Amino acid sequence: MTQHQPHRDDQPLPEISGYRITRVVGAGGMSTIYLGEQLSLGREVAIKVMLPEALGDEVSRRRFENEARTVARLDHPNIVGIHDVGRTRDGLPYYSMPYLARGHLGQRDLRGNEYAARAILRGLLSALQYAHSRGIVHRDVKAENVLFDDSGRPLLADFGIALRRGYGSRVTTAGLAVGSTAYMPPEQARGEGVDARADLYSVGVLAWEMLVGTLPYNAADALSMAVMHVQDPIPRLPRSLRHWQPFIDRALAKSAGRRFSDAAQMLDALDRIPTQGRRGVRGMLDDLGDRLRALPARAWIGAGTVAIAAVVAGTWLEQRDAAPAFYRAEGATGTASAGTAATPEGMAGATTGALAKPPISPDDALLRAAPASDAERWLVAAERQLRAGRLIAPAGDNAYTSLLNAWQADAGHLRLGPAIDALIAGLAAKAERDFASGNPDAARTALMQATQLASRTSRADGPALRDFRDRMGKAVAAGVARAAGNYDRAMALDAVEAARRMGLGATTIARLETQARAIPLPGERLGGDGIDMVLVQQGGIRLGAMRRPVSRDEYAAFADATARPPARCRERASLLRVVAPRNWRNPGFEQKGGDPAVCVSWEDASAYARWRGQADGLGYRLATSSEWSRLPAASSARNVSEWNIDCSGSCTQRVASGASWRDESAAPAGREAERGYDDVGFRLVRDLGAD
Structure with missing residues (x-):
């Protein structure tokens, strides 16, 4: 059992009727797994008790x-x-089961013992065949x-239960330990439904692990491990185990x-894999013997005939292959050439010409170039794939797969490093x-790859990976800047x-988060240059808006700078407008x-907006009546209505929104655009763009 969290000594042992529990194993x-005794039969058992959070x-x-x-x-x-x-x-x-004290497969080193690996695989596949049926x-x-039991027989545990604990068949890597994702088929890593072929994939991982001593894919965390199972090419076995490669590739x-x-x-x-990769007559006979032992008795007569034929054919093959392949000549001119290396899987390899002469001597062969390595062929494929933009897809024809295969073939190839850097770039x-383009998950996957x-x-x-991280840091910073420009x-x-x-690093993330949290939410101050404003949203439209109407002092600065004459502020029919005129300087009541x-x-308000906009380098205007309804409530000693940009009638009149100290009604009413009113002020807004 994988050790994830220890059982605390101060935790009481569970009580189960009919069992005496002794300790945690x-x-x-x-x-949690406990060692106990089943009292009715007097036998040792292992008791698996589910944690409270597992089945809530x-x-x-x-x-x-x-x-x-x-x-x-x-x-x-x-x-x-x-x-x-x-x-x-x-x-x-809980459920109880036999107590098997011989440990699990992960505690055994089977490297170099193909016979033991085959035996274990046969047992597991027999168990799966029985259960799947x-x-x-x-x-x-x-x-x-x-x-393993006392006789060394492999037994599959936790059958059909491990991933039915409330997860269902669609399981993501979020709830799984690394021990599970190390054996997880791609469809399960993607959260798709699985069938019996998922178990066969896991058996393939076990086969690799027993043969090589390590997992086929290794990563620091569960998510990275799952991604490798989904996207990374199937690794290549060491040369001494290449006779297993077709089996692994399919599994x-x-x-x-x-x-x-x-x-x-x-x-x-599995039964068709040559035993220990042996070659020649002895190897063929040993392989044949392994297969014959699995045949029924009635097949032995025919098998014996095959064995005799194999001896004769094998002797001829050994004589034919006495000299290495590159000792052979090709072409009509009699010039010897180096034989080609094994063609990379899935790729078209070079073809040799027809044999024109018998094998040349080893001394002559020394004058010839060594055969091209597999790495060279993979590199040629990778360079073609890079030019075509096939970086990580499609499966079997992408630069990522080709370069990993090139690395396995010849890690010291001079062109390999620059090619890997080009792929990273x-x-x-x-x-x-x-x-x-708004797909950060794809960007993260590319960086992970x-x-x-x-x-x-x-x-x-x-430097290639460092440059990648620097570029992504700048890309994220640009994304934060774009979001700040959109006030998002x-x-x-x-x-x-x-x-x-x-x-990307704690320092970079902290700096970017500070910038992001400085972006205002609706109702918060915008900051920056210009008039103090808050963010206002109306549907998909964003505005900056003053918290309050333009003050007397602010308007005075405009009037003094532009020498703008004050508008009249008396009723048209009033005689007092001639003898005691009122305007913004003398509205008829005391102001601060x-x-x-x-x-x-x-018209004065509109002129002020243009003047202040030129001074600040920003575009100010009056709000529409609809926008005005979303502006923050003005806090002032004297409530006033406010001009907005809307027309009334034929636009000879303009609208003022909101209730004032003179008129408690909040309904907008048409007013003369060139005249002032002692209960009407104004404030400015500016456009910040749409979502």
């Missing part, structure tokens, strides 16, 4: 118990059976779930439709485009979150400098 993210409601607990009982009916020599299903005294679901898919085949195919169709087909393919350009490529090719500290704090914070998920400027005509 394992702990995982979903359960009664429905999920009952579903778990039903599925556990279904799995308990599986009876196969390579499946760990379930003895009992029930609940602890505290109501937590009964409609049960394991969904979590991994080294920790392959246990680890990215598409489920290209894998083995069922466990029986995979078993058959191409991924950087793609990430910039994706981020600018570049990081993995650099790490797997010893270029993690190289949410967009800016999304850009910062993308930077955080990309791992901060009070709203009144007795200012609509």
